[in-house]
Amino acid sequence: MSFIHLQQLTKFFNKTSLKPAVDQIDLEIKKGEIITFLGPSGCGKTTTLRMIAGFEQPSVGSISIDGKTVSDSNFSLPPEKRGIGMVFQEYALFPHLNIEKNVMFGLNKWRPRERKKRAAEVLELVGLESYADRFPNELSGGQQQRVALARALAPRPHVVLMDEPFSNLDAGLREKMRIEVTSILRKANTTAIIVTHDQKDAFAVSDRVVVMKEGVIQQIAAPKEMYRCPKNCFVAQFVGKTNLLSGKLCPDMKHVNTHIGKVCLPQQSETMIENVKVSIRPEGCRLAEQGRYNGEVVQVTYGGEYQELQVRLEEGNSDSVEPMVIYAPIEQDIEIGSSVSFDITPELVALVE
Ligand SMILES: Nc1ncnc2c1ncn2[C@@H]1O[C@H](COP(=O)(O)OP(=O)(O)OP(=O)(O)O)[C@@H](O)[C@H]1O
Numbered sequence: 001m002s003f004i005h006l007q008q009l010t011k012f013f014n015k016t017s018l019k020p021a022v023d024q025i026d027l028e029i030k031k032g033e034i035i036t037f038l039g040p041s042g043c044g045k046t047t048t049l050r051m052i053a054g055f056e057q058p059s060v061g062s063i064s065i066d067g068k069t070v071s072d073s074n075f076s077l078p079p080e081k082r083g084i085g086m087v088f089q090e091y092a093l094f095p096h097l098n099i100e101k102n103v104m105f106g107l108n109k110w111r112p113r114e115r116k117k118r119a120a121e122v123l124e125l126v127g128l129e130s131y132a133d134r135f136p137n138e139l140s141g142g143q144q145q146r147v148a149l150a151r152a153l154a155p156r157p158h159v160v161l162m163d164e165p166f167s168n169l170d171a172g173l174r175e176k177m178r179i180e181v182t183s184i185l186r187k188a189n190t191t192a193i194i195v196t197h198d199q200k201d202a203f204a205v206s207d208r209v210v211v212m213k214e215g216v217i218q219q220i221a222a223p224k225e226m227y228r229c230p231k232n233c234f235v236a237q238f239v240g241k242t243n244l245l246s247g248k249l250c251p252d253m254k255h256v257n258t259h260i261g262k263v264c265l266p267q268q269s270e271t272m273i274e275n276v277k278v279s280i281r282p283e284g285c286r287l288a289e290q291g292r293y294n295g296e297v298v299q300v301t302y303g304g305e306y307q308e309l310q311v312r313l314e315e316g317n318s319d320s321v322e323p324m325v326i327y328a329p330i331e332q333d334i335e336i337g338s339s340v341s342f343d344i345t346p347e348l349v350a351l352v353e
C-alpha cells in the first residue's frame with residue numbers, strides 16, 4: 001500500500017486561467033522511499049510540495065498520508081498536524097537561536113529533558129553533535145543545511161519535504177551533501193520528497209524520479225531506467241544529453257531506419273506506429289576501429305571526464321541534419337576534421353514519443 005497518495009492533484013492559482021500550475025497529478029509513494037520532483041523552472045514542483053505540506057489548498061484532487069486524507073477540495077488538515085518536516089531552500093534557521101535551540105524548535109510540546117535528548121540524537125545523526133552551542137552564522141553552508149535537516153527530522157515526521165536543498169551550495173559541497181543527505185534520510189528511515197531542477201541531484205539521491213513539465217508528470221522511473229528509457233523527447237533531452245533521430249521502424253520491430261543508417265533497439269518494439277523517434281545517448285556511441293557508423297569530427301569539446309565530439313555522418317550527410325554527439329575517452333587525441341568510426345550500444349537507444 002502506498003504511504004503517500006496524490007490523486008488527480010490540480011492547482012489553479014487564477015480561477016479564470018485555463019492552465020493549471022499543477023495538472024492532475026497521480027502519484028503513489030512507498031514508506032521509506034526518496035522521491036524527487038525534477039523539472040524546469042515554473043513546472044509546478046514547489047506548488048506540489050506546498051500542497052503536500054498543507055500551505056496550499058488543491059483546486060481539485062486529494063492527498064493522503066498514511067491512509068488518512070489530509071487534503072481534498074473541501075478539507076485541509078493544518079500543516080502542523082500532518083507530521084511533515086520541511087527543509088526550505090534558504091534553510092530558514094533562526095539566527096538568534098543556537099543550533100540546539102534551532103533543532104528543538106519543533107518540539108515545544110515535548111518534556112524539556114526529552115527535547116534535549118532528541119536534539120542531541122538528531123545532531124549526532126547529522127554529524128554536528130559538537131556544534132550545539134554555535135549560532136547559524138558560525139556554520140558553513142553545508143553545516144547549516146544539516147542543521148535544517150536535523151530540525152526537520154527532530155519531531156519524527158512521517159515525511160520530510162525539501163525544496164531545492166542543494167541550490168545554495170557550490171559544486172564540490174553539493175556533491176558531498178547529496179551523499180550525506182541521502183545517508184541521513186536512510187538512517188532516519190524517513191520518506192522524503194525532494195524538489196530540484198538539477199538532474200544530477202535527482203539521480204544521486206532518489207529511488208524514483210518524477211519528471212514534470214508545465215504541471216504535468218512526464219515520467220516516473222528509477223534514475224537508471226529514466227536515463228536508459230526516457231519516455232518522450234522532453235524527458236530524453238531534460239535528463240542528460242541525447243541524439244534524437246526520426247526514422248521508420250523496420251518490419252522486424254527491432255531496428256529503426258534513420259538518416260545515419262539502421263539503429264538497433266534494445267528489444268523488439270510493441271508500437272503500432274511506423275514513423276518513430278529514437279533517442280541515442282552520447283555514451284552509447286563507442287569509438288571503434290571499424291564501426292558500423294563513420295563520419296567526420298566537426299567539433300571537439302573537452303569535458304574533463306570525457307570529450308564531447310560532434311560528428312557529421314558520411315551516410316545521409318546533409319547540412320540540414322544535426323551532427324551526432326558522442327563521448328570519447330580523454331586519453332585519445334582527436335582533432336577537428338579527422339575521421340572516426342563508432343558503434344551504438346542498443347541499451348542506450350530508446351524509442352521516444
Ligand atoms: N502564489 C502564486 N500565485 C500565482 N501563481 C503562482 C503562485 N505560485 C506559483 N505560481 C505559478 O505557478 C507555476 C508553478 O510555480 P512553482 O513555483 O510551483 O514552479 P517550480 O517548478 O517550483 O519552479 P522553480 O524551479 O523556478 O522553483 C508558475 O507558473 C508560477 O508562476
Ligand SMILES: [Mg+2]
Nearest residue numbers: 045046047163
Ligand atoms: Mg520552486
